[in-house]
Structures are given as C-alpha cells and as structure tokens.
Amino acid sequence: xxxxxxxxxxxxxxxxxxLFLLLPIVGIxxxxxxxxxxxxxxxxxxxxxxxxxxxxxxxxxxxxxVFGTPTAYLLASRRFPGHSVGITLVxxxxxxPPAVAGVGLLAALGRYGLLxxxxxxxxxxxxxxxxxxxxxxxxxxSPLYIRQATASFEATDPHLTAASRTLGAGPARxxxxxxxxxxxxxxxxxxxxxxxxxxGEFGATIMFAGSLQRITQTLPLAIYAEFxxxxxxxxxxxxxxxxxxxxxxxxxxxxxxxxxxxxxxxxSLFGLSSSN
Amino acid sequence: xxxxxxxxxxxxxxxFQLQLSLEVRSTVALVGPSGAxxxxxxxxxxxxxxxxxxxxxxxxxxxxxxxxxxxxxxDRRRVGLVFQDYALFPHMTVxxxxxxxxxxxxxxxxxxxxxxxxxxARPATLSGGERQRVxxxxxxxxxxAALLLDEPLAALDAHTxxxxxxxxxxxxxxxxxxxxxxxxxxxDAAALADHVxxxxxxxxxxxxTPSELVAQPSDPFVAxxxxxNLLRGKPDGTGDSTRIRLSDGTPITTSDHxxxxxxxxxxxxxxxxxxxxxDDSAMNxxxxxxxxxxxxxxxxxxxxxxxxxxxxxxxxxxxxxxxxDSAYASFKAxxxxxxxxxxxxxxxxxxxxxxxxx
Numbered sequence: 001x002x003x004x005x006x007x008x009x010x011x012x013x014x015x016x017x018x019l020f021l022l023l024p025i026v027g028i029x030x031x032x033x034x035x036x037x038x039x040x041x042x043x044x045x046x047x048x049x050x051x052x053x054x055x056x057x058x059x060x061x062x063x064x065x066v067f068g069t070p071t072a073y074l075l076a077s078r079r080f081p082g083h084s085v086g087i088t089l090v091x092x093x094x095x096x097p098p099a100v101a102g103v104g105l106l107a108a109l110g111r112y113g114l115l116x117x118x119x120x121x122x123x124x125x126x127x128x129x130x131x132x133x134x135x136x137x138x139x140x141x142s143p144l145y146i147r148q149a150t151a152s153f154e155a156t157d158p159h160l161t162a163a164s165r166t167l168g169a170g171p172a173r174x175x176x177x178x179x180x181x182x183x184x185x186x187x188x189x190x191x192x193x194x195x196x197x198x199x200g201e202f203g204a205t206i207m208f209a210g211s212l213q214r215i216t217q218t219l220p221l222a223i224y225a226e227f228x229x230x231x232x233x234x235x236x237x238x239x240x241x242x243x244x245x246x247x248x249x250x251x252x253x254x255x256x257x258x259x260x261x262x263x264x265x266x267x268s269l270f271g272l273s274s275s276n
Numbered sequence: 277x278x279x280x281x282x283x284x285x286x287x288x289x290x291x292f293q294l295q296l297s298l299e300v301r302s303t304v305a306l307v308g309p310s311g312a313x314x315x316x317x318x319x320x321x322x323x324x325x326x327x328x329x330x331x332x333x334x335x336x337x338x339x340x341x342x343x344x345x346x347x348x349x350x351d352r353r354r355v356g357l358v359f360q361d362y363a364l365f366p367h368m369t370v371x372x373x374x375x376x377x378x379x380x381x382x383x384x385x386x387x388x389x390x391x392x393x394x395x396x397a398r399p400a401t402l403s404g405g406e407r408q409r410v411x412x413x414x415x416x417x418x419x420x421a422a423l424l425l426d427e428p429l430a431a432l433d434a435h436t437x438x439x440x441x442x443x444x445x446x447x448x449x450x451x452x453x454x455x456x457x458x459x460x461x462x463x464d465a466a467a468l469a470d471h472v473x474x475x476x477x478x479x480x481x482x483x484x485t486p487s488e489l490v491a492q493p494s495d496p497f498v499a500x501x502x503x504x505n506l507l508r509g510k511p512d513g514t515g516d517s518t519r520i521r522l523s524d525g526t527p528i529t530t531s532d533h534x535x536x537x538x539x540x541x542x543x544x545x546x547x548x549x550x551x552x553x554x555d556d557s558a559m560n561x562x563x564x565x566x567x568x569x570x571x572x573x574x575x576x577x578x579x580x581x582x583x584x585x586x587x588x589x590x591x592x593x594x595x596x597x598x599x600x601d602s603a604y605a606s607f608k609a610x611x612x613x614x615x616x617x618x619x620x621x622x623x624x625x626x627x628x629x630x631x632x633x634x
Contacts, residue, residue, distance in 0.1 A: 163363035165350035166322050167377040167418050177376070181367045 028238045040236035048214040049222035049237060056130060056218065057198050060137040061145075064194055068146040069187070073175070075146075076153035090150075094143040101139055102207025109135070109208075132209035133216050137198040145187075145194035152186025153179065185258025192252040196245055280321070280422040280454045285330035285340075287316050287478075293328075294320075294478030300422065300454040305469035307462050307501065313478035314458035315360075318424045321456070322357045323350035334421045334454075356415030360427040362407045364399035370410050371395040377418035385413040389447075404432040405440045412447065425457035429464050441467055462486075462502050474498050490543065492613070499541035499615045505583045506615075507540040518609070522582070529559040532614040539616040546611035547585035549578060550604050551595055558606035566601050580605050 029037075040046055075086055093101060109116045109126045116126065126132050156179055164174040180187075202220045209216040211225055219237050226233045280300040287294040294313040298304070306314050319325045321332055323339065326347055332340040339353045340346060365373050370391060374382035386392040389409045399407060408428065415423060432440055445468050448455055459465050465472045466486035473483035474497070482494040486502075493499035500506050509520040509528060520528045520538060530540060548554070553561060564581030569592070576592045578585050583605050597603060 157363070159359050159361060159363040160365060162322075162324050162350070163357070163359060163365075164376070165324070166353075166355055166357040167414065168351045168379070169376070170349070170351050178365060 025242055028235055028242060032232055032235055036232055037236045037239055040230075040233045041240075043230070043233050043236070045213060045217075045222055045226060046233055046237055046240075049217050049219045050240065052130065052133065052214065052216065053199065053218040056133040056137055057195065060134045060141065060198055061191065061195055063134070063138050064142045064145050065191065068142055069149060072146045072149035073153050073179070076150045087150075090143055090146050092143075093140050094147075098140055098201065098203030099207055102136060102204035105132075105136060105139065105204065105208045127208060128210045128212065128216060130209075130215055133205055133218060136204040136208045137201050140201050140204050141194040141198035144197050145190040148190025148193060149183070149187050152183035152190070155186070156182045185255045187255075188258070189252045189255030192248045192255060196248045199241060199244060199248075279335075280456065281331075281333045282317075282321070283331040283333075285317070285320055285327045285332060287313070287320055287325065287327045289313055289316065289478060292477045292479075296475070296478070296480055298456075298473065298480070300456045302471065303448050303451075303455040303457070303469045304471045304473065305465035306456065306458045306473050306475050307460065307465040308458075308475035309501075310460055312475050314460075314475060315426055316478075317475075318357060318426050318456070318458060321353075321422070321424060322355050323348060323353050337421070354419065354421040356418055356420035356423045358408070358411045358415050358423070358425045358428060360430055362399075362411040362431065364402075364407060364410055364414070366399055369396050369398060370402075373399070373410060374414050374417050377414065379419050380417050382413075382417065385417050389413040403436070405436050405443070408432070408440060408444070412444075416451075421453060423451065423453055423455040425455065427459055428457055428468075429459065429461070444468060462489075474501055493541055493615050496539045496541070496615045499539075499613070504541035504543050504613075504615075505547075507542065507582060508537070509540065510537050524582075526562055527560075528612070529609040530612040530614060531610045532612065534614050535617045537617075538614050541613045541615045542583065542607055542611055544577060544584050544586040547583065547605050547607045549580070549585050549587055549591070549595065549597065550606065551597075551601075553604050554606045556606075557608065559609040560607050560612070562605045563602065564605070566597060566599050566603055569597070569599055578603075 071086075071090070075083065075090070096104075106113065106127055108114045109119070109132075111117070111120060111125065111127065119126070126135065160178055160182070161174055164178045165171075169177065200220055201218070202224070205211075205216070205218060206221060211217045211221040213222075213225075217225065219241055223234050223237050226237070280298075282296055282298040282300075285294070285296050285298075292313075294316050296313075296317060298306075298317075306317060308314055316325065320327045321339070327340065327342065329342045330340070331338065331342070334354065337354070338344070338346050339348050339355075365376065368376065371382045371386065374385050382395070386395050389412060391406065391409050391413060394402060394406060394410070399410065402410065408431075428444060429437055429441055441464060448457075448468060455469075457465075457468060459468075462472070470485060471483065472486050472489055474481045474489065476497055482489060482498045484492075489498060490502050490504075493502055493504065496506055507522055507528065509522040511534060512519045512521040512527060518530050518533060520530060520534060520540065522528060528540065548558065553563070562581055562583055564583075566578055566580050568577075568579040570577045571589060571592075574589050575586050576589055578587060578592070578597060580603055585605055595603075
C-alpha cells in the first residue's frame with residue numbers, strides 16, 4: 001500500500017513538473033490564432049528585430065567558435081601555471097548578472113571608459129552600435145561553448161593522439177584529423193547551448209547597446225518594448241524564439257549523442273567541477 | 277639488421293626511477309610485473325615522454341640525447357608503436373586507419389595481414405584479434421625503423437589468446453626491423469621473442485634467451501617469474517652444503533652448493549607426482565595434501581603443500597588424483613637450483629630490494 005502510494009506521488013509530481021515547464025509554450029501559441037501571429041511577422045518592428053538578432057548572433061557565435069575552440073583545447077590538453085585561473089575566467093560570465101556584465105562592458109569600452117577613450121581617438125565608438133550587441137552576446141554566451149568544448153577535448157582518448165603522432169602526423173594534422181572529429185558532437189552541442197543563451201540575451205545588451213529599432217533592438221528587447229504597444233507582436237516574436245529554441249534543443253541532443261556515452265557528456269555539460 | 281639502442285635511459289617515476297640500457301637487434305621482450313616501468317620504456321623510445329638522461333638511437337639516427345639536447349618529436353621518429361588497447365581511430369574505417377600514415381596505399385597491408393574483407397569496417401565492429409592485425413598493419417604502414425608492442429596480448433580474451441599469439445609470432449619472425457615488446461607474462465615473452473629481459477622497478481634484473489633464464493635464474497624473483505616453485509631452507513647441519521632442510525623438516529638434496537639459508541627453485545615440469553612414496557633415482561620427495569588442481573589445455577597444474585607440479589591430463593586421470601588426496605611430489609637433485617644464498621626475506625616480491633625507501 002505504502003509502496004504504491006509512493007510511486008503514485010512520484011509520478012504525479014513528475015507530471016506536474018513537466019506540465020509546468022510546458023505551460024508558457026502553450027500560453028504563447030494558445031492565446032491568439034496562428035493566422036494573427038503570422039500577420040505580425042510583417043510588422044516592421046518584428047522584422048527589424050529578427051534581422052538584428054540573426055546578424056548579431058551569427059557574428060557573435062562565429063567569434064566564439066574562432067576564439068573559444070583553441071582556448072578550450074589549450075585548457076583541456078595542457079597544465080600550466082595559471083590554468084585554474086583560466087578556467088575560472090572562462091566561467092566568470094556564467095555567474096555574473098548580465099546587467100553587471102553590461103555595465104562592465106560600458107565602463108571598459110564606453111566613450112570615457114578604460115579602452116573606449118583611446119579607441120575614440122581612432123574614431124571607433126562601440127556603445128549603442130550593432131557591434132556592442134555582438135560583443136555583449138559573445139561575452140555572456142561564450143562560457144557555454146568553451147566549457148562544453150573543453151570537456152569534449154578532455155574526453156578524447158590520449159592514446160589516440162599519441163598514436164597519431166607516432167604515425168608521423170604533426171600536432172596540426174593530429175588536431176584536425178583526430179581530435180576535432182572525435183570532439184565534434186560535443187562542440188556542436190556547446191554551440192547550440194551558446195546560441196540559445198545568446199538569443200535570449202537581454203540585460204547586458206540593453207545596458208551596453210540600448211534598444212534602438214533596426215540597430216540594436218534584438219528580439220528579446222523588442223518583446224519588452226512592444227509589450228504594452230502590441231501584445232500580439234510580442235507573442236509572435238516569442239513564438240519565433242520558441243521555434244528557434246526547439247531547433248537548438250534538438251541540435252544539442254543530437255550533438256551529445258554523437259559524443260560517446262551520455263553519462264560522460266551530461267556530467268561535463270553543467271558540472272562546475274569537471275574542469276578542475 | 278641495424279638496431280635500436282638505449283644507453284642509460286633514465287626516467288624518474290613515482291616510487292623509483294627507470295634506468296635502462298638495451299640493445300635491440302631482432303625481437304626482444306621486456307617482462308616484469310605491472311608498474312615495473314615497461315610501458316614507460318616504450319613511451320620514451322616513441323618520444324611520448326622525455327627521459328631525464330640517457331641516449332636513444334635507431335640505426336644511425338639519434339632520437340634522444342640528453343647531453344646534446346636532442347629530442348625528436350614523436351612524428352619525426354621512424355617508430356611503429358602498437359598500443360595495448362590498439363588505439364585505432366574509431367571514426368575511420370580500417371583502410372583509412374592504415375592510410376593515415378600517408379606512406380603507402382593500404383592495399384599491400386590489407387592483403388598481408390589478411391584484413392581485406394574488413395577494409396570498410398569501423399574498429400568498433402572488429403574482434404580483438406582483428407584489431408590487433410589492423411593496429412600492426414597501421415604501425416608498419418608508417419615504414420618504421422623499429423617496432424614497439426605494448427602488452428600485445430593483454431586486450432584479448434583467453435579464448436583467442438593462443439591463436440593470436442601463434443599468429444603474432446609468425447608475423448614478428450617475418451619482420452626485418454628490431455622489435456621490442458613488453459608483457460607481464462613470461463610465457464608470452466618466451467613464445468614471441470628470442471631474447472627476454474626481466475625488468476623490476478625500472479631496472480633490468482637479468483636478460484638472455486628464454487631457456488637461459490629458466491636454466492639459470494639469477495635471483496628468486498626471476499625464478500618465480502619464469503614459473504619456478506621457490507623453497508626456502510637451511511643447511512641440515514651435516515656440513516654437506518648440498519643437503520638442505522626445509523622449515524617443515526623435509527630434507528632436500530640439491531646439485532648446487534648452498535651457503536647458509538638458501539632459496540631453491542624447482543620448475544613444475546621437473547616434478548613427478550605419485551600416490552605411493554616413489555622408490556627411484558629422485559632424491560627429493562615432498563609429501564602433502566592436494567589443495568588445488570587447475571587444468572590448462574592438455575596439462576594440469578597440481579598444488580601440493582609448498583609446491584606445484586605440471587602433469588598431463590592423462591596422468592591425472594590415470595592416477596585418479598583429486599583435491600584432498602594425499603600424494604608425493606618427487607624431483608631429482610639436478611632439477612633444483614639455488615637462486616639465493618644467505619638470509620633472504622620471506623617473500624621475493626618486487627619490493628624486495630627497493631632502494632632509497634624509508
């Protein structure tokens with residue numbers, strides 16, 4: 001009797017949890033007819049926000065991959081003085097409140113900021129431009145890619161890289177032919193996570209880049225701006241983000257399933273201690 | 277055939293340091309217990325780790341020289357290393373694995389190693405023996421000047437082991453480059469190599485042909501490693517140095533001369549078992565109760581008191597021996613060797629003469 005009751009409680013709680021997680025999605029798509037949501041996609045505010053988001057996200061993620069992959073490989077394959085400092089710095093944006101990150105970027109790169117004042121001498125202004133959006137997104141999203149990439153590189157069998165070297169392949173060939181293909185699934189999963197985080201970025205962007213339509217207003221900022229103007233536009237933009245997120249979630253699952261055993265990847269995915 | 281030379285190669289390890297000089301011309305096996313530094317030797321030769329001192333050369337190329345500050349990267353050393361787990365690239369087919377070294381097309385090796393039918397298979401789908409053939413083919417496709425094998429039979433199950441060992445032996449015999457293999461199993465070493473070195477705690481204890489090691493083990497460790505029974509005793513007090521008394525009082529006669537407390541080695545295949553006390557030329561008889569019988573192929577290892585004997589399954593059946601039976605083990609005085617004179621500790625283990633240990 002008691003055993004039966006206990007399993008009933010567990011099932012009921014689990015069902016409630018899952019329904020709770022699904023609730024906002026149902027809310028977005030159930031509130032207004034799909035036809036009306038589709039109409040909103042021709043709304044210029046929505047269209048501009050979509051273009052700004054797409055452009056800044058793609059550039060930010062490209063930067064994250066180009067800079068993050070070598071960083072992750074070095075952190076995963078070498079132990080050097082300052083290694084744990086490096087790991088901590090990579091994790092910093094993860095724990096920093098986004099608004100604080102935005103203020104920090106402004107203080108550093110703003111007109112009278114640490115680097116900003118000397119950049120201004122060369123005629124470069126960053127705050128409240130599309131570059132600022134890209135920088136804010138790259139800053140907050142990078143840890144998700146770098147941490148997952150580090151874990152994937154650490155999971156590649158050192159015997160395989162050693163075998164590659166004894167077969168006459170140099171470090172570069174070993175990296176591109178052995179390490180990268182084996183870590184590929186994890187890198188894709190990391191990129192999906194980082195992309196998702198970047199799409200939702202709000203706090204750092206609004207502090208550092210503002211919310212100017214067609215220039216710096218991304219989908220989350222437009223959702224906030226349109227909230228009391230046109231709720232249908234807000235819902236349409238939210239719907240777009242939900243669909244993109246669904247694709248990213250699927251990419252994440254596929255990427256993780258490529259990267260060998262699920263136990264290993266899920267441990268390294270969010271575990272804060274995995275890199276130490 | 278040119279050779280692979282190690283001169284005083286020194287690698288500090290956690291509990292001791294590896295120090296080794298070695299000349300590899302044909303096929304040499306290093307045997308020793310796990311943790312003796314065997315794999316370290318291979319990694320040092322392949323360039324995967326850097327020794328603290330010494331010199332490694334192959335043919336007339338110097339691969340490592342601490343004094344002259346030479347240390348070639350692994351990919352610059354013409355060495356084929358077959359890893360214990362074979363380390364085949366899981367994302368490549370058999371053919372791609374072999375062609376990775378970019379020296380030759382895989383075709384020659386696919387035929388030579390009899391793996392043509394597997395050329396498009398991924399390593400995960402291969403059996404242990406097949407993986408080993410692919411790993412060997414891949415290592416040789418690199419055109420190495422020396423071949424290194426790390427525990428080549430350890431990843432195989434007991435089933436396929438004997439077959440793969442015979443196959444590997446044939447392959448190694450056909451190679452024209454110096455080959456160094458490491459294993460923890462003396463029988464494997466003796467089957468695969470014409471020269472065997474026993475390595476304990478990073479130090480070469482004894483080297484020679486397998487039959488030399490069995491005939492004249494230099495110390496109790498080598499004796500027990502090559503499969504001997506070790507018996508400890510003292511002179512029986514008659515002043516005759518060939519007459520020894522074991523701790524339980526059993527008298528033993530040896531053809532060697534002892535001095536003080538001694539350790540005797542007797543090989544299991546030199547021992548005869550009988551149900552009644554034998555009356556023949558064998559000088560030594562140990563009476564006891566059979567504690568274990570292990571059948572291995574067509575022979576059985578029977579343990580009785582302090583001693584193990586190898587007899588054929590046929591003899592075992594004929595005598596009708598079973599665990600718990602009383603029996604007699606007999607061996608000739610000429611079948612015994614004194615491997616240690618003077619006071620020896622109880623166990624001739626790998627920790628026996630650790631130096632710098634407090």
